Amino acid sequence: MWTWFYRLASPPYVYRIAGAFAPWLLLGAALCILYGLIDGLAFAPRDYQQGDAFRIIYVHVPAAVLSLFGYTLMAIAGGIALIWRIKVGHAVAAAAAPVGASFTLLALVTGSLWGKPMWGTYWAWDPRLTSELILLFLYVGVMSLRVAFEDPARGDRAAALLAIVGVVNVPIIHYSVQWWNSLHQGATILKLGKPSIAGSMLWPLLAMLAGCLLFFGAVLCTRLRGEVLLRERQASWIRSAVTA
Amino acid sequence: MMDSAFWNMGGYARYVWPCIGFTLGVLGWNVWSARRLQARALTQARRAVIMARSDGTGRSAATQTGASRARSDGLVRSERT
Numbered sequence: 672m673w674t675w676f677y678r679l680a681s682p683p684y685v686y687r688i689a690g691a692f693a694p695w696l697l698l699g700a701a702l703c704i705l706y707g708l709i710d711g712l713a714f715a716p717r718d719y720q721q722g723d724a725f726r727i728i729y730v731h732v733p734a735a736v737l738s739l740f741g742y743t744l745m746a747i748a749g750g751i752a753l754i755w756r757i758k759v760g761h762a763v764a765a766a767a768a769p770v771g772a773s774f775t776l777l778a779l780v781t782g783s784l785w786g787k788p789m790w791g792t793y794w795a796w797d798p799r800l801t802s803e804l805i806l807l808f809l810y811v812g813v814m815s816l817r818v819a820f821e822d823p824a825r826g827d828r829a830a831a832l833l834a835i836v837g838v839v840n841v842p843i844i845h846y847s848v849q850w851w852n853s854l855h856q857g858a859t860i861l862k863l864g865k866p867s868i869a870g871s872m873l874w875p876l877l878a879m880l881a882g883c884l885l886f887f888g889a890v891l892c893t894r895l896r897g898e899v900l901l902r903e904r905q906a907s908w909i910r911s912a913v914t915a
Numbered sequence: 916m917m918d919s920a921f922w923n924m925g926g927y928a929r930y931v932w933p934c935i936g937f938t939l940g941v942l943g944w945n946v947w948s949a950r951r952l953q954a955r956a957l958t959q960a961r962r963a964v965i966m967a968r969s970d971g972t973g974r975s976a977a978t979q980t981g982a983s984r985a986r987s988d989g990l991v992r993s994e995r996t
């Protein structure tokens with residue numbers, strides 16, 4: 672177990688493994704997303720209240736889930752890097768930030784476009800929407816802080832600290848619809864008991880969730896290779912890696 | 916065959932299709948920017964290797980001490996350096 676953990680801390684190993692995984696993850700993502708979009712947009716029955724507008728769920732929910740997943744991953748990687756002084760942790764956090772930020776922006780934009788026909792407005796200062804917007808600001812803050820220092824190591828540490836402090840926002844986003852009065856609907860899939868969605872609507876949603884998760888993994892692996900190369904360009908193993 | 920009812924999305928086309936388009940755009944941007952980052956990093960790393968060779972300061976794994984090899988392999992992290 673610890674041997675595996677320490678191997679994961681080795682940049683050459685991570686560089687090699689990320690390169691091997693990335694194309695397969697991207698292939699799996701493409702297949703799942705293709706199935707999810709076709710089934711969700713063309714074959715899933717329309718919602719009896721929302722009509723076809725409900726089909727936005729197939730892009731909105733995966734984006735929202737991945738925005739939280741990305742931030743949690745970034746905070747965990749930052750925490751590992753700070754506690755065990757494993758520099759690959761900082762590289763993972765740096766690689767996850769832009770991907771997570773883009774999914775957060777996607778969740779906000781698709782949520783706004785869904786909100787207009789359902790609530791009559793593109794934006795409301797609702798607890799779920801506001802906390803998701805704060806998440807986007809946190810992502811931007813972490814990315815900005817990382818490049819704000821002349822010494823990259825200090826930037827990495829400051830960004831990891833902000834990521835760890837900001838992770839408190841993740842449960843706030845998830846439970847906001849239960850803690851406060853909200854325009855936003857409650858949990859549909861991630862809740863105790865049976866999901867409150869019909870199977871014919873659920874399967875494409877699960878495919879989209881799996882596809883977006885695989886996509887996140889593929890992009891993370893590709894970005895991670897770049898981050899490792901940028902941070903390790905003076906290391907001896909780089910020579911064989913870049914000339915291979 | 917896709918009929919007009921599909922594209923019309925029950926009157927919600929102007930909300931549904933921009934969502935799908937924006938999603939595909941974000942996915943495309945992620946792939947493009949990740950590959951761009953990797954290509955930039957590869958170029959910088961190759962340049963660093965060439966400069967090290969031309970300066971005559973390029974170190975080989977065979978001439979490294981055990982400690983420096985472990986450091987360059989990332990198994991030991993020195994935050995102060």
